[in-house]
Amino acid sequence: MQSVARLARCLGPLILLAASACERGGTVQPGGYPDFADLVERVSPAVVNISTVATEVQAPDQDGHGAVPESFEEVPDWFRRFFDPPSEPISPEDVYPPEQQSLGSGFILSDDGYILTNYHVIRGASEIIVRLLDRRQFAAELIGSDEASDLALLRIEAQDLPVARLGGSLDLRPGQWVLAIGSPFGFDYSVTAGIVSAKGRALATEQYVPFIQTDVAINPGNSGGPLFNLAGEVVGVNSQIYSQSGGYQGVSFAIPIDVAAKVARQLRETGTVTRGWLGVVVQEVDRDLAQQFGLDKPEGALIARVLPESPAARAGLREGDVILRYNGEPLPSSSSLPHLVGVTDPGEVATLDVVRGGRRQRIDVDVGTLRAEPTALAAATPTPTPRPTPHRTLGMALRALTADERREAQVVNGGLMITSVTDGPAARAGIRAGDVLLQIGGQQVDSLDRFAEVSGRLTPGQTVAVLVQRRGAPLFLALDVPAPVPG
Structure with a gap:
């Protein structure tokens, strides 16, 4: 009897796995x-191979998929290591001929020929060719593209096509099986499988996509192809990898199908x-800042700037507010906010749970429309560079901004230029020479006299x-105020 019980305990997980797979349309092998x-x-006929011809020369992507950051100084250290710049310049003509061919994947959304793929697969293409599983080929028309989400919609002149069944990415859980079908390195209809590693991943190159991370083997040519669950439903669009070699190294990313x-x-x-827009610049909350802004733990999106005449400004949001929830959705980090705002329809009223001065309050915002063009500051007449004044206690020297510096730093009002930082509280806080000081202790600084007044208190x-x-x-930044130095 005991041996039967032990056998049941051993077989229990396999029985549950088999039942789950059968419910979702799969089978389980003896192992x-x-x-x-x-x-x-069943699902392969809805997957397509995409090839393009581009008359413009494009430099190769270092990750084999998406774009390489234009400046490696603008990305954080943890991200930079995946995009090591070449030791010496490489001419694009040395890698790709002026008329280059690109390979990618996609899948059919409707039986009248609409196909979804990645934007970077067809970027700069003068001709797009779609090949089906039955070897038929069609010239595709680009219906529209969205660089912010790295998606593009194509159409071919065909009817009664096999269609991919769309699932839901919200219900995905880390550990679930998923598989990809695509054309890595031009090998058509290659199948790879793995599990969901994580959800809601934010990448430095895309703000508006909460990526699905998987360990499914994805390589150049898989881009734009579908990520399936065991029910044969598309739950994501395979888009990017992290790689130091240009090939698969165990970390792949897919755009959730709900977003796509x-x-x-x-x-x-x-x-x-069209995307929603609040008009704020946010940053991460660390442990020190959490204490400063009255939070029990590091969470939420700290507002570092409220743009003038923006929905956030009209709603009364301020620098130093910490947004904890957006329309009831918790924000574990600042990277959670852009996607939630982006998928909000312009004109909709969004409810924000905010901490201000240690107190929680609820603020309603009429969401605006995101526009690509940044607001430019008006040109100003150059002025002589003022002499810096050192602050012995805090360990930094400051002076007024010149008109050129104000324009370059995009500072409309107030601010002091930090010209040097010595060993002391400012350096330990992470303040650098070239930073523009805007606030200290929640107080605006617009002159050296005002800074002396605020810092003296x-x-x-x-x-x-x-x-x-x-x-x-x-x-x-969090700055520790030292004891006064005897004169």
Whole structure:
């Protein structure tokens, strides 16, 4: 009897796996792993191979998929290591001829010929060729593309085509089986499988996509192809990899199908994509900043800048507010906010749960429309460079901004230029020479006299939030106020 009980305990997980696979349309091999063969046979006809011819010369992508950052100084260290720049310049003509061919994948959305793929697969293409599983080829028309989400909608002149069944990416859980079908390195209809590694991943290159991370083997040519669950439903669009070699190294990313389907719908209806807009610049909250802004733990999106005449400004949001929830959705980090705002329809009222001065409040915002063109500052007449004034206690020297510096730093009002930082509290806080000091302890600084007044009221031993502008981007830092130095 005991041996039967032990056998039941041992077989229990396999029985549950088999039941789950059968419910979702798969089978289980004797070893306990899914058998994808029937599933692949069923869904493959809706997958397509995409080749393009581009008359413009494009430099090769270092990750084999998406674009390489234009400046390696503008990306954080953890991201830079995946895009090591070449040791010496390489001419694009040395890699690709002026008329180059690109290979990618896609899948059929409707039986009248609409196909979804990645934008970077067809970027710069003068001709797009779609090949089906039955070897038929069609010249495709580009209906519309959206670089922000790296998606493009094509159409071919054909009817009664096999259609990919769309699932839902919201219900995906880490550990679930998924598989990809695509054309890595031009090998048509290659199948790879793995599990969902994580959800909601934010990448430095895309703000509006909460990526699905998988360990499915994805390589150049898989881009734009479908990611299937065991029910044969598309749950993502394979898009990027992290790689130091240009090939698969165990970390792949797919655009959730919920995001992709909305983009495809807008492209089909209007040819463009409309996104919501708040008009704020946000940053991550670390442990020190969490204490400064009255939070129990590091979470949410800290507002470092509110753009003038924006929906956020009209709603009364301020620098130093921390957004904890957006329409009821918690924000574990600042990277969670752009996607939630982006998928909000312009004109809709969004409810934000905000912490201000340690107190929680709820603010409603009429969401605006995101526009690609940044607001430019008006040109100003150059002025002589003022002499810096050192602050012995905090360990930095400051002076007024020149008109050129103000324009370059995109600072409209106030601010002081930090010309040097010595060993001391400012350096330990991460303040650098070239930063523009905007606030200290929640108080605006617009002159050296105002800075002396505000800094003179700081309590020794206290930690205060300092807002600086660095390379055009606002940034909060936590500064420990030292005891006064005897004169």
